[in-house]
Amino acid sequence: MAAVESLPPGTPSAMRNAFGTVLSALILVLIGVLAFSIRLFSVIKYESVIHEFDPYFNYRVTQFLSKNGIYEFWNWFDDRTWYPLGRVIGGTVYPGLTLTAGTIWWVLNAINIPLSVETVCVFTAPVFSAFASWATYLLTKEVKGSGAGLAAAALLAMVPSYISRSVAGSYDNEAVAIFALIFTFYLYIKTLNTGSLFYATLNAIAYFYMVCSWGGYTFIINLIPMHVLLCIVTGRYSPRLYIAYAPLVVLGTLLAALVPVVGFNAVLTSEHFASFLVFIIIHVVALVYYIKGILTPKMFKVAVTLVVSIGLVVCLIVVAVLVALVASSPTGGWSGRSLSLLDPTYASKYIPIIASVSEHQPPTWPSYFMDINVLAFLVPAGIIACFSPLSDASSFVVLYIVMSVYFSGVMVRLMLVLAPAACIMSGIALSQAFDVFTGSIKYQLSSKSKDDAEDNTSTKNAPKDDASSGKADKGEEVAKERLSKKGKKKEREPAEKPSVKSKIVKKKALVLPLEASIVALLLLIMLGAFYVIHCVWAAAEAYSAPSIVLTSQSHDGLHVFDDFRESYAWLSHNTDVDDKVASWWDYGYQTTAMANRTVIVDNNTWNNTHIATVGTAMSSPEKAAWEIFNSLDVKYVLVVFGGVIGYPSDDINKFLWMVRIGGGEFPHIKEADYLRDGQYRIDSEATPTMLNCLMYKLCYYRFVETDGKGYDRVRRTEIGKKHFKLTHFEEVFTSHHWMVRIYKLKPQKNRIRGRVKKLKQKTTSGVSSKSVKKNPWM
């Protein structure tokens, strides 16, 4: 903020400064309320329920934490998932989100507001998105000033990309991680601007919170070293840079090693090597600057030649050792997910599970316009604005947006990291544009209202004109929040009145004609209006679906499909507590959280072989599948089938991935066996392997009874094999709209008739016991 320090209270500029501060505080509160309320559409349209799949796992962990306390949480070994392997929850989960929600719940209960854990979990994301927009305000204020800050905060509150992952009910890591990301960046820029160790310490603590919350923390620990390197290379090294970076690396690495998920990976994996490398580089650069400062130029040249000759040898040795260490690991030290970011073809070649997740696919062009809308063409303007003038902070945000655009192009899930960068850039662009236009209008109006440019009278009259025009505008701004930042801009102009006189001479070159400025201003406001309309539509229609409850509009009203919860409730009421349920890994988290049954594989997908086992079982004929499931102690098999109502994300559509993943581990499953001429079909032209596999049979058992013809609404054909019986499984439950079907494994028969009788006679006469391998079903 401009000159606030030593103004006596009561002077006009001090009053305007105070007014500006109060107004911006009020705007920030409104932005927070906006960010919170735009995410409540799903609660209003459906109910306060946890969405999707991953949030159910986080919800279950939070329930456990709230019931048993933190020590049990750290030491929790979960035996109800990945049967029979189990999972060490304490060491493999990013604890930030659950600890945050657990703390909020505990604090609220301690002051006698008895909210349930579910309510706290559902509303954590909107609350933290309000915090995130405030953090964006702080960050952009450090870069360009508070006008840009307010614009960026207002844009972030509504940007659809962020809404999609932080809607009320989407209780996932990104809900708190994006806030931690922006806050860490803010503290880094603050340290860079002020050079204060206090902010450096806060920066390390904020980075620790980010490491606790999300695996995407590697973005921070690679972006900041890149920025330091950029500053050094462009000659912007300063002691403040050292203070901003070096303590962060040491403290940050130590703190990151504390989080059990990361552990020693903080010093051993390639994701962190960039930070250590730049740590060494910045020390070398600091030493060079220091020696340059205390030596004469001639001596410095001698020092350089000496150091270069010796240092080069040492460097080569060290680099050789490092390269040998890194190259000895098959992925060069990178984890699978990070490597797939750097080499997008890696996952599809080697790790089909990573390639199969729809969030990991590259985004299409329309998704950019869907997710960041108008910001897509405000960003380049913001980049240009950052270059005039270029400071450390603005070079950082330019680097941030370039990197995040690249990574969002690799994986659609990372559009979420692009959103804050885009909002910051657009906020800067908008605020600069408003600056120019309103300045031109002001100048034109003030030069019209007096005849000659007599300096004294102009400076006396101008404040009055501006104050009156400012007040007139304020009247119509109360209702619209979009215009309020324009009002904030106008109020800031009077505060700079003392310097306007000197600026008038300079500003002459930047002044635009009055009509053009007014039209441009109106067009910018309309642009903002379109953005708001799109964001509200996206939040209401596109991103608020809880995906555990489906609705559809038809001629006789609204249909609600609550089949998932119906079937999980059936499971929890009609099966034993210790029964194992096998399904595809998508439904693992929901089954353990809602049905409270042990599952074989779940969404964590940490054990590819186990998932491949289930995939193989689903792709095999009934008997082989029964053998596999029996070896895993499975009692019930759950499949999701959308053919009756036309639900497209069912197991038949996912089936090819089961074949691929299973075939990756068990070579007897070949994808080509399930395709006819390279096409995936389930009608009469399908291959026999396809028509006999377990997935086909479990999905389409008795399907022909629904409409007599067996017409699958998703695949839009009639099915191939219509009338068949199940020999090794029996159907125990089909939900109301046939979406979830549960089957029980038939136990082995007690009596074996037929050939064994003959064989028994033979064994009495001394033939070797072949009956061990007898088929018990024939």
Added chain:
Amino acid sequence: MVKSTSKDAQDLFRSLHSAYSATPTNLKIIDMYVVFAVFTALIQVAYMALVGSFPFNSFLSGVLSCVGTAVLAVCLRIQVNKENKEFKGLGFAGEFDSRQYALVLLGLVHRDCELGMGINWSLFPTANTIN
């Protein structure tokens, strides 16, 4: 060639020595502390090379806390150095307070890392086999 380079090297060291002795005493004290901290870290690395890296927690916490105090001391030196025009008149005491926060955090984390050995051992009791 060799003679001129060795003469240059001697000149270099003499000029470095004379330039350095001109620095104020409190900065020299900080520099000695930095050298001591780095020396301690190097000793720990050498010890690890001799004895092996188990338990890695204690090695990590030891080395990083030594390096951390060195870094923080360098930051203190930067901020206290009167020749640095960007830091106006905070003086020894003002920046010392900021540095105290950082050191407290470093100390807490160091303690936590050492205790972290305990947590790791309870989770993975099979890792306790010591050769």
